[in-house]
Amino acid sequence: xxxxxxxxxxxxxxxxxxxxxxxxxxxxxxxxxxxxxxxxxxxxxxxxxxxxxxxxxxxxxxxxxxxxxxxxxxxxxxxxxxxxxxxxxxxxxxxxxxxxxxxxxxxxxxxxxxxxxxxxxxxxxxxxxxxxxxxxxxxxxxxxxxxxxxxxxxxxxxxxxxxxxxxxxxxxxxxxxxxxxxxxxxxxxxxxxxxxxxxxxxxxxxx
Numbered sequence: 001x002x003x004x005x006x007x008x009x010x011x012x013x014x015x016x017x018x019x020x021x022x023x024x025x026x027x028x029x030x031x032x033x034x035x036x037x038x039x040x041x042x043x044x045x046x047x048x049x050x051x052x053x054x055x056x057x058x059x060x061x062x063x064x065x066x067x068x069x070x071x072x073x074x075x076x077x078x079x080x081x082x083x084x085x086x087x088x089x090x091x092x093x094x095x096x097x098x099x100x101x102x103x104x105x106x107x108x109x110x111x112x113x114x115x116x117x118x119x120x121x122x123x124x125x126x127x128x129x130x131x132x133x134x135x136x137x138x139x140x141x142x143x144x145x146x147x148x149x150x151x152x153x154x155x156x157x158x159x160x161x162x163x164x165x166x167x168x169x170x171x172x173x174x175x176x177x178x179x180x181x182x183x184x185x186x187x188x189x190x191x192x193x194x195x196x197x198x199x200x201x202x203x204x205x206x207x
């Protein structure tokens with residue numbers, strides 16, 4: 001069951017807003033579990049759940065990896081037959097570097113790599129931003145304070161976000177893993193969030 005934007009704009013927008021709230025609530029639950037269980041809590045089932053909630057009622061393919069080609073501007077994601085393998089590698093890299101990389105490094109890798117693989121038909125950006133925040137909090141071993149959280153700040157600074165993605169993409173094309181620009185970008189956004197310490201979260205439009 002799903003509705004298209006052109007069929008009923010008002011209903012579509014209302015569903016979008018409600019889904020964002022549901023995804024944020026699910027994300028907080030995932031973070032709480034991650035704080036208890038550590039790196040093993042980061043798995044494909046969590047990613048499927050976050051994506052399913054993000055696109056429920058606007059897409060029929062939420063919560064499962066794509067089985068068809070997809071194109072994103074100048075970036076051509078991996079062939080759909082390779083998505084499952086790339087996602088296994090992605091999850092393993094996060095788990096193996098959990099205690100080696102900092103919170104912002106782990107989140108930067110997660111945000112870039114999930115966008116690079118683009119494993120879902122819809123909601124890749126929303127899922128990647130949710131994963132980014134999950135990694136920031138779980139690796140920091142606490143639910144981070146602040147009125148405006150990092151995913152919302154990413155949406156407000158699309159130029160910096162896209163520039164950092166392209167920088168990591170170019171490095172990968174040249175045979176290098178380099179997400180330092182994304183890490184610097186996220187570190188600045190996180191610092192801005194933490195400066196709002198003690199102020200309540202304002203809504204789930206961020207993820």
